[in-house]
Amino acid sequence: xxxxxxxxxxxxxxxxxxxxxxxxxxxxxxxxxxxxxxxxxxxxxxxxxxxxxxxxxxxxxxxxxxxxxxxxxxxxxxxxxxxxxxxxxxxxxxxxxxxxxxxxxxxxxxxxxxxxxxxxxxxxxxxxxxxxxxxxxxxxxxxxxxxxxxxxxxxxxxxxxxxxxxxxxxxxxxxxxxxxxxxxxxxxxxxxxxxxxxxxxxxxxxxxxxxxxxxxxxxxxxxxxxxxxxxxxxxxxxxxxxxxxxxxxxxxxxxxxxxxxxxxxxxxxxxxxxxxxxxxxxxxxxxxxxxxxxxxxxxxxxxxxxxxxxxxxxxxxxxxxxxxxxxxxxxxxxxxxxxxxxxxxxxxxxxxxxxxxxxxxxxxxxxxxxxxxxxxxxxxxxxxxxxxxxxxxxxxxxxxxxxxxxxxxxxxxxxxxxxxxxxxxxxxxxxxxxxxxxxxxxxxxxxxxxxxxxx
Numbered sequence: 155x156x157x158x159x160x161x162x163x164x165x166x167x168x169x170x171x172x173x174x175x176x177x178x179x180x181x182x183x184x185x186x187x188x189x190x191x192x193x194x195x196x197x198x199x200x201x202x203x204x205x206x207x208x209x210x211x212x213x214x215x216x217x218x219x220x221x222x223x224x225x226x227x228x229x230x231x232x233x234x235x236x237x238x239x240x241x242x243x244x245x246x247x248x249x250x251x252x253x254x255x256x257x258x259x260x261x262x263x264x265x266x267x268x269x270x271x272x273x274x275x276x277x278x279x280x281x282x283x284x285x286x287x288x289x290x291x292x293x294x295x296x297x298x299x300x301x302x303x304x305x306x307x308x309x310x311x312x313x314x315x316x317x318x319x320x321x322x323x324x325x326x327x328x329x330x331x332x333x334x335x336x337x338x339x340x341x342x343x344x345x346x347x348x349x350x351x352x353x354x355x356x357x358x359x360x361x362x363x364x365x366x367x368x369x370x371x372x373x374x375x376x377x378x379x380x381x382x383x384x385x386x387x388x389x390x391x392x393x394x395x396x397x398x399x400x401x402x403x404x405x406x407x408x409x410x411x412x413x414x415x416x417x418x419x420x421x422x423x424x425x426x427x428x429x430x431x432x433x434x435x436x437x438x439x440x441x442x443x444x445x446x447x448x449x450x451x452x453x454x455x456x457x458x459x460x461x462x463x464x465x466x467x468x469x470x471x472x473x474x475x476x477x478x479x480x481x482x483x484x485x486x487x488x489x490x491x492x493x494x495x496x497x498x499x500x501x502x503x504x505x506x507x508x509x510x511x512x513x514x515x516x517x518x519x520x521x522x523x524x525x526x527x528x529x530x531x532x533x534x535x536x537x538x539x540x541x542x543x544x545x546x547x548x549x550x551x552x553x554x555x556x557x558x559x560x561x562x563x564x565x566x567x568x569x570x571x572x573x574x575x576x577x578x579x580x581x582x583x584x585x586x587x588x589x590x591x592x593x594x595x596x597x598x599x600x601x602x603x604x605x606x607x608x609x
Contacts (some may be wrong), residue, residue, distance in 0.1 A: 179381055190203065199362060203229070204225070209539050211223050224248055226278060231330075241334040242334060250505060252385055252504075259368075266496065268309070272501040275367070278345070283489060285315075294431070298313075313575070316443045327348075330364045333436035345379065363577075367576075375389075376392045385467065386476060386498060391479055407451075412447075418445075427444075429485070443463055462498055478492075531545065531594060539607070542579060
């Protein structure tokens with residue numbers, strides 16, 4: 155096993171330099187210069203069109219860096235944010251600079267920080283677990299963040315009890331599990347819709363239907379969904395059981411678990427710290443980041459202290475270090491969610507305002523499409539009464555037409571699977587009862603499915 159890991163680590167360091175066009179950090183971005191975004195307003199379940207382009211507009215690369223220029227807006231509908239957040243997802247006019255030659259940090263691991271710590275392949279920001287709120291032991295109250303007094307030492311100072319955004323801000327996440335910070339729309343966690351989880355913990359999708367970057371599929375290796383600021387890739391929730399790409403597909407499991415405590419006066423290492431609030435219904439276990447502790451597990455499907463592992467993936471057949479967006483058996487997000495609380499690699503990535511070196515512009519190959527297969531799609535409910543939904547299980551890299559025909563062959567409706575989205579739906583309450591046919595085409599192949607409308 156040590157020989158395998160050494161080989162994988164060696165390949166990781168030199169893969170990027172072999173051929174820039176084969177580096178996933180260059181070709182994995184979802185590029186778009188046509189589609190614009192949309193958002194919901196609270197109380198209105200009809201999306202409102204925006205004039206801002208979605209996904210990534212330009213990808214440039216040099217020997218050592220890739221630059222992804224983006225507005226920071228996803229193709230899936232954003233909002234509303236029902237916790238009183240006054241912000242909307244807005245144009246970030248951002249350039250993300252990511253290393254093409256990431257390396258392990260062999261010194262003291264760098265802690266993740268507030269704000270951006272990476273970027274998803276659709277140009278949406280990645281944040282870590284925190285929301286900027288902590289516990290002030292001097293006042294025995296929350297501090298930092300909107301509506302709270304400042305924390306001792308200021309917003310960047312370390313606090314003993316730091317609030318976890320996932321449980322604390324659940325009411326403010328939209329259907330795609332994202333929300334904005336002063337316009338910067340971001341995900342702290344696995345970017346798939348709440349209503350697609352096995353156990354649904356938010357009803358936001360009931361009125362404000364959206365989707366996410368990808369759909370969890372327990373039968374295939376999850377797609378590459380982003381890059382951390384240390385340059386290493388981020389995958390979804392499922393991967394190969396074994397580090398060498400064998401063993402079948404399994405859920406990648408967080409190495410962290412919630413501590414067995416009722417009072418908060420020690421750190422996860424057992425050291426004495428200032429007291430936080432006792433565990434209660436107001437401050438349940440898991441409400442603070444320090445409610446979690448890392449317990450190493452020798453099984454290869456358990457992740458390390460950074461929430462990743464060195465392994466083979468579809469995009470890196472010779473191996474790489476990779477982070478995974480961790481979920482539990484119900485597909486609900488689990489700490490530390492994506493990256494953290496420290497980085498595996500040396501942190502060199504960032505948002506920049508310009509590209510200051512000669513680069514080559516990458517021409518997206520999204521038009522080189524794969525042959526569609528019938529089991530790539532799920533259609534539900536069938537029969538349908540008011541709404542017919544079509545969900546794709548793979549990452550959508552190019553727009554696809556979806557047409558609905560009646561039994562006589564007349565097209566009655568047409569939609570598109572937009573790049574970076576996972577669901578389309580037809581409103582069927584105006585259609586007659588009977589048999590209909592769906593036709594899904596990506597320009598290279600066509601899948602057809604029979605459906606029924608029954609009111």
